[in-house]
Amino acid sequence: MLTRRRFLVAATGLVTGTAGVTAACQSAPSDRPPSRPFHRAIVVGSGYGGGVSALRLGQAGVDTLILERGRLWDTPDEDGKRFSKMLPADTRAGWFKEVPPSLVPSFMGISVNAVAEQNPSPQPVQAGICDKVTYGAHDVFRGIAVGGGSMVNAAIAAVPTPEQVHAAFPDIDPAEFLGTYVERAKTALRISYRDMNWFEQTPYFQYARVGRKYAAAAGYGVDYNGSAYSFDYMMREAAGEVPLSALDWEQQYGNNHGRFGSVDQTYVAEALQTGHVTLRPLTEVTGIRQEPSGEYVVSTREIDRWGTEVARDEIGCEQLYLAAGVLGTAQLLLRARETGDLPNLHDELGNGYGNNGDIMVSHMLSAQDPAGTQQSLLGMINLDGRADPDNPVYASMFSMPLPVETHALGYYAMVRTGDRAVIGYDRQSDSISIDWPQSHTDHLVERAKLVFDRVTQANGVDYRDDLFEGKAFAPNTVHPLGGCVRGQATDLFGRVHGHQNLYVNDASLIPGYIGCNPFMTITALAERNIEAILAGRR
Incomplete structure (x- = not known):
């Protein structure tokens, strides 16, 4: 027409x-x-x-x-910090919100929102660093700051496979994209890589080593991604040589130290x-x-x-x-x-809006495979099933960094569906909308369930629903595309x-x-x- x-x-x-x-x-x-x-x-x-x-x-x-x-987050407040911890969080965390948006909103029946409400911030609502918006049957989280999402993401410097590059950009030579432009990005963003000897013995990645074992039992490998958070700084944190950040409840609302690769x-x-x-x-x-x-x-x-x-x-x-x-x-x-x-x-x-296949999921760990009582909130590893032509998956592993054993393992998973949505604009309210129906989220859950049924069954554990307020799968995205x-x-x-x-x-x-x-x-x-x-x- x-x-x-x-x-x-x-x-x-x-x-x-x-x-x-x-x-x-x-x-x-x-x-x-x-x-x-x-x-x-x-x-x-x-x-x-x-x-x-x-x-x-x-x-x-x-x-x-x-x-x-x-904001430009370059000046510490009276407490000597620029950013808020994840728990308890203060009003520096959310974009003009008293209660900050959280990707993991609950644990063992305890609401993260309730904890925040019981620990009121000494500051009024303000131009905080993270925002959450609901569009249809999914939630979108984004960083609002000089540096954008680089300030609040998990700093996972994942590199797409040549097949992924070709599928997304058929006109671009994958070898040139990866060899020239991804390498240029690595240099500019100061991407660092873990010392594997340290990784294999540190208590802060015990949960990741357990997750690697569970992935292998289900036939999946792992990807040891680079990070825009400095692994050298993290090792010094663990040694007690520098102030804590990744090892002290800092990530989703910014890092006071160590995130040297932010934009x-x-x-x-x-x-x-x-x-x-x-x-x-x-x-x-x-x-x-x-x-x-x-x-x-x-x-x-x-x-x-x-x-x-x-x-x-x-x-x-x-x-x-x-x-x-x-x-x-x-x-x-x-x-x-x-x-x-x-x-x-x-x-x-x-047209062409998608959420990168994002879906979050969690399962139990067996008594013989504890997550540990110390976890790094950055530098995670990923269950890597991208070679599966029928149901490719890439899932970043995380655990709850509580000082008690949780026997919990969570994933920020990315699966493939053909679902796309349209971003619309309403002139009267001067706002956009995204037509993301429940069926799109259902398809994500179906794809993710095929993966994590394999993981849970191969390791004799069950899903857990206490991290996402009664759901084993949560339609959260930090990757709108x-x-x-x-x-x-x-x-x-x-x-x-x-x-x-x-x-x-x-x-x-x-x-x-x-x-x-x-x-x-x-x-x-x-x-x-x-x-x-x-x-x-x-």
Whole structure:
């Protein structure tokens, strides 16, 4: 059907970007308001894609502004810490929430929310670091901060297999993607690898060694992933030489020490050092539009840490890079399309959303296989069944780091289904929605159950439902993907169809599923995209 939007896109010839920095304008349009600030480029978001984009633009000498909705977590509070522990958590944990969002909401009948309520934070609600949003039959968790999800994830630097790269990106040579761009991401993010002698004897990974044994009994291997958390620092923690972090209930709400590979300390810090990049944290982008001159105008709302509005502004730019994560990028583009501020955006926008096959699960451990009373919350290992052509799986193992034996093993599993959803926009409420039906979650549970039935039966243990409030499987995702899929809503390097000099460079480009923890893939793809854009490749 030839809609008005499709006609406009066709009539403009699907204009998709500049031929590179050297062909771009060198100054602001002459007919613009002189009071409106102007930058050659604006990057919205400072996670993996935004950090990559800002650094490479800065290195190319492009005057670039990073706009980030969340805080720059660079200053300790009166307690000497920047971040909150996971339990008990304070209001630094949640984005304007008294009770923080938790991936594991209960244990043995005890509610994590109840613990938080019984230990009120000395601080009021604030621009905390983690948010949870429910869309249909699944929950999405995301980091809101300078550094994005790199601040709150488990730092698992999983590398996709060549088969996974080919399935997600059929046009990209897996050898080049893995050998050039993933390696570039490893270096930039300071990915470290464990000392296996230490791993085999430390009490902090006893649960992982038990999980490896259980996986082997079911016919699965494991992947010893790299980490954006320093294994060297972790070994010094265990030796009592440095302050504790990964070994002291710090992970989902940030790490006060040891997470040296987060984007704020790598890509963003290096971008600022170029002298061509500036950063405005606690600045939400509320709208984007394009003037007849071609200039993009970005509307912003700045708040302080406690949510008080400080200023509203309009900022102009020649090149606009959207890297606000799947939810943020989709909302900005869909709002602009539906309000007419960017009328030529493609009808594919919003399609292809997936949750990377995420589903959480837990089972018992036998009395002969204790998890231990000390656990590392970072540097986990993964049950690796990606070679299974019918039901591939990648599942990060974790345990509850309590000072008592729990006999619990949990997994953050990624399984494959063909289910995808559409991200929609409601103009009246100015919000997005994701049509994620219960059947999609049921399919995830079915796939995961095939895997973990093998694990539990091979080891003579049962599922346990006390970690997820009465359910053995929990539909939580920290890996939303898609909504602005490359080759559909954009060209193959993230140039958005219909508007020149408009780019997407984040997880929105990935078609719903990669099959392992995706931040290395997101970073590598962003590196490839910005390299091509700066060089004018098509």
